[in-house]
């Protein structure tokens with residue numbers, strides 16, 4: 001097994017997209033099989049050596065940054081093992097270190113489709129599962145959790161378990177018992193909190209009544225075990241795609257447009273869901289996923305409907321457009337905000353759908369003639385690059401100014417979103433700080449980045465950030481909708497969970513990791529362990 005300890009060689013494993021500084025580790029180990037991972041963990045438990053699991057390091061909250069011990073890199077667990085076609089899509093098995101972009105390409109070359117798409121596609125599948133990643137397409141298709149059918153996980157005890165969805169559940173009292181290959185079992189009590197009523201959630205351990213054991217590990221940020229292999233559900237590949245970056249000269253018009261596009265899409269899906277339910281074909285494979293997390297199987301009728309059904313609705317405020325103007329000179333001068341949308345099409349629906357979208361945009365006075373639309377793969381890639389360029393520019397800004405990232409990832413329930421966005425905007429407009437607001441508006445989830453130019457502004461930015469957090473907590477929101485808590489946000493978790501709930505989470509972790517070696521400092525600080 002490859003082991004690196006030369007400081008120059010391990011430097012790149014000591015950071016991630018959070019730009020947290022001063023990560024350090026004794027060495028980085030690169031196991032190639034689940035059994036090797038288990039042996040590393042068993043030894044580390046015996047010696048009480050902290051182990052930080054590393055994916056591709058695109059995480060934004062310092063989750064893979066070590067502050068002691070060793071880094072367990074998943075780079076060499078990088079095989080796509082199988083793919084099969086089934087009636088309504090298929091399944092694939094891949095190791096945790098497979099890069100999402102490679103996986104997407106592979107799946108699509110088999111005419112299938114893996115919906116999770118967390119903007120930065122250089123991430124690994126294991127990192128996606130560990131953070132329950134989501135992205136633009138989550139508006140239609142739900143987060144990573146919705147597609148996970150089976151996980152192979154190496155535990156701190158040195159055991160390797162294989163959990164398939166539907167095979168093992170918590171009991172009505174919230175007890176969960178996981179049998180180990182050694183004949184022993186792990187018994188744990190689930191925390192007593194309930195999930196927030198938001199469309200996305202990646203803050204702390206997932207809990208639901210009589211939940212599937214598999215769901216505990218999804219979003220656990222490297223604190224409960226090392227995911228080594230993943231089986232996912234695949235959908236049929238969409239036949240075509242219509243997308244657009246549409247500019248508006250009035251923010252009010254943009255918000256009214258979003259409201260309409262969103263309501264039409266959700267209403268359409270409800271009616272398709274009802275029809276599919278009657279036909280008995282709805283959500284057979286990815287079904288076990290609890291409550292509000294969505295999976296959509298395409299129904300044949302659905303495709304010929306020609307009705308608005310966005311799979312992505314993404315927002316850019318004026319500050320975001322000003323940033324992007326550095327790279328994209330053709331953004332219209334009068335534009336104050338923009339929306340990126342995508343909808344799947346067939347040859348029969350492409351034209352009617354274009355007409356529908358144009359008509360809706362016209363109703364809301366969008367700058368149609370200066371907006372950009374795409375139906376070919378090549379043009380769509382350009383639009384996606386535009387969307388991706390913004391978080392990249394933000395990350396570069398924080399690195400250049402050597403400032404800690406001040407970036408929100410909260411989502412709130414449907415009824416609270418308009419007030420939350422207004423609160424963000426009015427608070428920031430009266431400060432003299434530079435900021436951007438962009439992201440997944442379809443899911444009531446926008447990222448506010450406050451961009452301090454020096455430490456003084458940094459301190460003020462964090463004060464404002466705290467106001468935003470308190471507001472989100474007061475309306476039943478979540479601290480992190482998709483990036484996770486990591487080390488950067490753990491101290492804010494107590495605004496969203498009681499002290500008792502945090503202790504229950506820590507107790508759950510101890511059941512799986514008695515020596516507390518895994519993902520130290522992620523989700524909660526070490527004092528809880």
Ligand SMILES: Cc1cc2nc3c(=O)[nH]c(=O)nc-3n(C[C@H](O)[C@H](O)[C@H](O)COP(=O)(O)OP(=O)(O)OC[C@H]3O[C@@H](n4cnc5c(N)ncnc54)[C@H](O)[C@@H]3O)c2cc1C
Pocket residue numbers: 016017052053054055056057058059060062063064074096117118119120122123124125126127128129130131132133134135136221222223225226227228388391392395482483486519522
């Ligand atoms: C420009 C940009 C845009 C982004 N946009 C989005 C977005 O739209 N949506 C979104 O969800 N995220 C987004 N992200 C964040 C990031 O891409 C995701 O969090 C991604 O899922 C992390 O994967 P990774 O392989 O890079 O994990 P890492 O950063 O290496 O690790 C993330 C966490 O997972 C743990 N981990 C990694 N692999 C494993 C494993 N095999 N077993 C157990 N634990 C493991 C680590 O310990 C760490 O806690 C964005 C990031 C960037 C830089």
